[in-house]
Amino acid sequence: MNDAAPSPAAIQEVVHRGVPLAAAWGIEVLNAAGGGATCRLPWRQELLRPGGTVSGPALMGLADIAMWAALLGVSGGRDESLTTSLTIHFLRRLDPGPVLAEARLLKRGRIIFGEVMIRSEAASEIAAHVTTSWAAVTPRS
Structure with a gap:
């Protein structure tokens, strides 16, 4: 590796x-190294849900991408691991605007565990907490 x-x-x-x-x-991808990554989702009208908040599917997708970026950062940019679970807890609504996802790897092995904190770019309060597991897959040559 x-x-x-x-x-x-x-x-x-x-x-x-x-x-x-x-x-x-x-x-x-704003950074990805040392088992962590930060990704930014720019504001897009089509990612909102009724009530004017960023949709859950958009936040789940962002979290999944952020975790993959963390894996890519420790694998030299080659990783084909697969998400096996993703649990998200929505803690507060996210008003329209850019969103940040800060991922960190908790354990690497045949099964990989990580967590992602999601917040508005304009605020420090966590809006969603994600735990995720992945099946490690060795990239094909």
Whole structure:
């Protein structure tokens, strides 16, 4: 396994190529190294739900991408692991605006465990807490 961390731009390119929805939503990888990653979801009207808050599916997708970015950051940019579970607790509504997801790996092995904290870019309060597990998959050559 390669522990050299590619640049955030290189990881973002892998993410956008691997998950075209991340590119369509404009998800940005701000950093990804040392078992952690921060991703940014720009404000987009189509990601809102009735009541003017950012939708749960958008937050779940952002959390999943942030965890993959953390894995890419510790694997030299090559990771084909698969999400096996994602549990999200919505703690407060997110008003329209950019959203940040801060992921960190808790345990790596055949099963990978992590957590993601989601908040508005304009606030420090956590709006959603995510726990997730992944099945480790070795990239094909």
